[in-house]
Amino acid sequence: MSFFNHLKVDYTAGNQKDWTGRKTVLENQYWYQNITVSNIENENFDAEINIGLIGYSCDEGVRRNQGRIGARKGPASVRNKLGKIPIHFNNKNIVDFGDIICFDDHLEDCQKALSKSISKLISNKVLPIAIGGGHDIAYANFSGIKDALKDSTKNNIGIINFDAHFDLRTVETLPNSGTPFNQILSEYKEASYFAIGIQQQSNTKELFEIADKNNVSYVSNLECETFTESLKNKLTSFIKKADYLYITIDLDGFSSAFATGVSAPSPLGFSPNFVYKTLEFLFESKKVVSCDIAELNPDFDIDNNTAGLAAKLVDFIVLNA
Structure with missing residues (x-):
């Protein structure tokens, strides 16, 4: 019986041909030489795997949210750039588990398929790094984390979202890329949410009200010029209350100087250096249980710079994990 039985979703296992480089x-100079591939349906985890990459090839949530579609091409674009990056980590077995692919408009089934995959990886002590796809990936990733921890007495999950947007819209008709954190906070009371890089001009007054109502912690993009002592103190307080951390990075939170290839670019976002410094601090907690990178849209990328940024974020996460 298929791992994705009864779900209207396509799946392609990891393929070594997707990984090329100089x-x-x-030996072991570049990512393409170090990566192995597998099938999430058949993997029995006989050998220790430290990190699992899995693509979420879906932009149905972006389409429903009236954004610029194309994010379904994100995972392939990241692999293309990641394979060429030199490696500076040792003794980490990293496996590419391929792509979960949205079939027609069946967003919810695609989310369920990713959720099952995330749960399987975490349950086998593998750190998942999911690559999107729209930011509806967050609801899927969190659902997988929640399932993997369902028997744990420690189930306080703290969400760290690097983003220009709260993504706290209420579900009026169908879920989309703007609703994931509203869905999470409505369904799972043990979750806490900290958004980094919120832009006032990208969020309505209603979204700020929803954030306040749900005790969402956030800092604006104006507070993200550098990793300040103030932000460090706020994150320290947040981390102390969480048993686990889930990190999600929406590439539209970066300034469009660094990330043109997204659904909603903005010149007012943060820099890669700021995110690197913040990620380094978050991983020092030893609480990170899953990560993802969302909203890469290769159709609007220039010289594959945004894909390169996403690939380097994956590499930095691996270095610090």
Whole structure:
């Protein structure tokens, strides 16, 4: 019986041909030489796997949210850039588990399929790094975390979202890329939410009211020029209350100087250096249980710079995990 039985979703296992880079006679110089591939349906985890990559090839949530579609191409674009990056980590077995692909408009089934995959990875002590796809990936990732921890007495999950948007819209008709954190907070009372990089001009007054009503912690993009002592103190307080951390990075939170290839670009976002410094601090907690990168849209990328940024974020996460 298929792992994705009864779900209207497509799946392609990891493929070594997706990983290419500079030819060299030396071993373990680049990502493409170090990565292995597998099928999430058949993987029995006989060998220790430290990190699992899985693509969420879906932009149905973005379409429903009236955004610029194209994010379904994100995972392939990231692999193309990631394979060429030199490696500076040791003794980490990283496996590419391929892509979960949205079939027609069946967003909810695609989310369920990713959720099952995330749960399986965490249950086998593997850190998932999911690559989207729209930010509806967050609801799927969180659902997988929740399922993996359902028998744990420690189930306080803190969400750290690097983003220009709260993504706290209420579900009026169908869920979309703007509703994931409203869905999470409505369904799971043990969750807490900290948004980093919120832009006033990208969120309505209603969204700020929803954030306040749900005790959402946030800092504006104006507070994200550098990793300040003030932000460190706020995050320290947030982390102390959480048993686990889930980190999600929406690429539209970056300034469009660094990330043009997104659904909603803005010149007012944060820098890669700021995110690196913040990620480094978050991983020092040893509480990170899952990560994802969302909203890469190759159709609007320039010179694949945004894909390169996403790939380097994956590499930085692996270095610090």
